Structure formats: structure tokens, C-alpha cells
Amino acid sequence: GFTPIEPEARDAQTPALDLTVRMRRNRRADWTRRMVRENVVTTDDLIWPMFVMDGDNARQPVASMPGVERLSVDLIAREAARAAALNIPCIALFPYTNPSLRDETGSEALNADNLVCRAIRAIKKEAPDIGVLCDVALDPFTSHGHDGLIKDGVILNDESVAVLVRQALVQAEAGCDIIAPSDMMDGRVGAIRKALDHAGFLDVSIMAYAAKYASAFYGPFRDAVGSAKTLSGDKRTYQMDPGNSDEALREVALDIAEGADMIMVKPGMPYLDIVRRVKETFGMPTFAYQVSGEYAMIMAAVQNGWLDGERAMMESIIGFKRAGCDGVLTYFAPRVAEKLKHQS
Numbered sequence: 226g227f228t229p230i231e232p233e234a235r236d237a238q239t240p241a242l243d244l245t246v247r248m249r250r251n252r253r254a255d256w257t258r259r260m261v262r263e264n265v266v267t268t269d270d271l272i273w274p275m276f277v278m279d280g281d282n283a284r285q286p287v288a289s290m291p292g293v294e295r296l297s298v299d300l301i302a303r304e305a306a307r308a309a310a311l312n313i314p315c316i317a318l319f320p321y322t323n324p325s326l327r328d329e330t331g332s333e334a335l336n337a338d339n340l341v342c343r344a345i346r347a348i349k350k351e352a353p354d355i356g357v358l359c360d361v362a363l364d365p366f367t368s369h370g371h372d373g374l375i376k377d378g379v380i381l382n383d384e385s386v387a388v389l390v391r392q393a394l395v396q397a398e399a400g401c402d403i404i405a406p407s408d409m410m411d412g413r414v415g416a417i418r419k420a421l422d423h424a425g426f427l428d429v430s431i432m433a434y435a436a437k438y439a440s441a442f443y444g445p446f447r448d449a450v451g452s453a454k455t456l457s458g459d460k461r462t463y464q465m466d467p468g469n470s471d472e473a474l475r476e477v478a479l480d481i482a483e484g485a486d487m488i489m490v491k492p493g494m495p496y497l498d499i500v501r502r503v504k505e506t507f508g509m510p511t512f513a514y515q516v517s518g519e520y521a522m523i524m525a526a527v528q529n530g531w532l533d534g535e536r537a538m539m540e541s542i543i544g545f546k547r548a549g550c551d552g553v554l555t556y557f558a559p560r561v562a563e564k565l566k567h568q569s
């Protein structure tokens with residue numbers, strides 16, 4: 226007959242419950258838990274966002290992102306080599322542009338020798354086998370901190386797309402592998418794909434920030450790239466309303482139709498329902514960005530002794546996997562990779 230296995234030693238006084246199913250049997254030891262685990266995090270799931278600044282052998286902590294620094298180009302290249310050694314497949318670059326170089330139209334974005342382009346070239350020299358992803362948006366370059374061109378307080382769509390296309394070409398020319406438009410203008414993915422193809426960059430990919438919400442959680446990032454103080458107003462006329470979910474599917478469908486190779490949802494943790502719907506609806510390579518504010522939130526609690534940092538970090542990343550992500554852009558990437566390395 227069928228003899229149930231006792232999950233644990235029992236007090237002989239207490240009669241056993243007549244249970245056919247005892248869920249705890251699969252949880253009783255580390256080896257059983259590992260056997261039945263549905264999702265795992267590997268280094269292949271990580272994209273590491275980094276902040277690049279001017280200077281030589283220079284680093285500056287970002288106050289609202291404990292453990293994150295802006296690095297000069299030489300140090301970024303060294304960190305990229307470390308990322309490659311840790312088997313992290315891809316890094317994402319964001320510039321802290323000197324305020325004197327910021328203007329109304331973000332013209333520094335089109336300078337083939339700007340910080341991002343110099344960083345790409347240095348990284349390709351020192352770590353040729355790691356993927357390099359670059360944000361396409363004007364906010365690190367404009368005096369007003371918006372992602373596009375602005376006239377009488379209105380963000381112009383089609384005029385912005387024309388500039389963003391040129392920014393994408395400059396980055397591709399410098400050696401960028403993945404163009405990631407984060408500006409949320411309509412039609413930019415299609416316009417960028419067309420321009421890349423026309424210029425012969427058939428192998429340069431597009432990861433579309435497809436469902437990007439107007440979020441409070443970008444605050445520390447804006448400190449890091451120096452757009453927090455200058456940003457006039459908010460980004461609600463182009464980034465999505467946090468109340469919407471069906472609209473995210475329409476955004477994703479459009480970006481796929483326009484030629485996106487990969488899809489991103491952003492922010493991450495408050496939007497895992499969107500990740501799940503996007504993954505189930507389209508079956509595309511789907512990524513989420515665990516943004517600066519999510520990182521800051523966890524780190525602030527850790528610094529207060531309120532959370533176990535390592536466990537909170539790993540649990541947050543497995544949450545992305547469970548929701549259906551193929552990968553996560555996360556400031557925890559090097560620490561996750563170090564932890565995984567020491568586990569195996």
C-alpha cells in the first residue's frame with residue numbers, strides 16, 4: 226500500500242493529521258528545495274548599468290545610490306573587463322555630462338567623441354567580448370533635462386525622433402551593440418531601425434524601453450546623470466501613466482512591429498504584472514529595469530540594519546525571473562555575479 230513519508234519527527238502525543246498531501250515534504254532539506262526549484266538566477270540574467278564621467282582615474286560616489294559610483298572612461302573599461310570576467314553578458318552606459326556641455330537641443334549627444342562614445346571604444350578595446358548597450362534619449366545632454374526637444378513647454382515628437390536617430394547612429398558608429406531608446410517618443414524604434422539598416426548596421430540590435438512609466442523611482446538616477454536639479458516639470462506627456470496595463474501591451478506591440486529585437490519594462494519591481502503580461506502575450510526576449518529608486522530603497526533599509534542586503538538582493542532578482550524576465554538591468558549586477566561565483 227501507500228505509506229506516506231513522515232515530514233518530520235512528531236510529538237507522539239499528537240495524532241497525525243490524515244493528509245494525503247504535505248507540501249512541506251518538498252521543502253524539508255536544501256537538496257529537495259534545489260530539486261524542485263522552478264526558477265534560478267544565473268550571471269546570464271544580468272545587465273549592469275554604469276555611469277561614466279570625465280577625468281582620468283576618477284570616481285565619484287552617487288549619494289542616493291550607496292555602492293554606486295560614476296567612473297572615468299579608463300575605470301569604466303576596467304570595470305567592463307571585471308564584468309566580462311564575472312561572465313556578465315552586457316553592460317549599459319549612462320553619461321554624467323559636464324553641465325557646460327548641456328544645451329537646449331542636447332547637441333552633445335551627437336558628438337562622436339562624447340563620453341559615451343569614448344567609453345564604448347575603451348570598453349571594446351579592453352573587454353571585446355562583452356555586450357555594450359546605450360540609452361537613446363537626450364536627458365543627460367539637455368539643459369532642461371527632458372528626453373526630447375522642447376518648444377513652449379511642449380516636447381516635440383517627430384523633431385525629437387530625428388535627433389534621436391542621429392544619436393543612435395553616433396553610438397552605433399562608436400561600436401555600441403544594443404541601441405536602447407528610452408525616450409518614449411512615438412515612432413522612434415522604426416525610425417532608428419531604418420536608419421541603422423540604411424547605414425549598414427544590420428547587426429546592431431534594438432532593445433526598446435517599450436513600457437516605460439512616468440515613475441518616482443528614477444530620482445537617484447537623475448542625481449547620477451545630473452539632470453535632477455535642471456528637470457523642468459515632469460515626463461508625463463511621454464512616459465506612461467502608472468495606472469495603465471493594456472496600454473503597455475499596445476506600446477510593446479508597436480515596438481515589435483517597428484523592429485525591436487528585445488523588449489524592456491521599466492521600472493521593475495512595481496511593474497512585474499506588466500512583465501508577466503508582456504512575456505505571455507508576445508513571447509519576446511523580455512527584460513526589466515530594476516531602477517535607481519528600487520536599488521536605493523533596498524540599500525537604505527540595509528544601511529539602517531532593517532534588511533539583510535544579500536538576501537533582499539537575491540530575492541528581488543529571482544522575482545524578476547519568476548515574473549517571466551529573460552534578464553534584469555540592475556545596479557546589483559556585480560554583487561549578484563560575485564555571489565553566484567562563490568556558490569558554485
Ligand code: PBG
Pocket residue numbers: 360362364372407408442443444445446447460515516517518
Ligand atoms: C533616460 C533614462 C532614465 C532612466 C534610464 N534612462 C531616467 C528618466 O527617464 O527620467 C532611469 C534609470 C534608473 O532610474 O535607474 N531617459
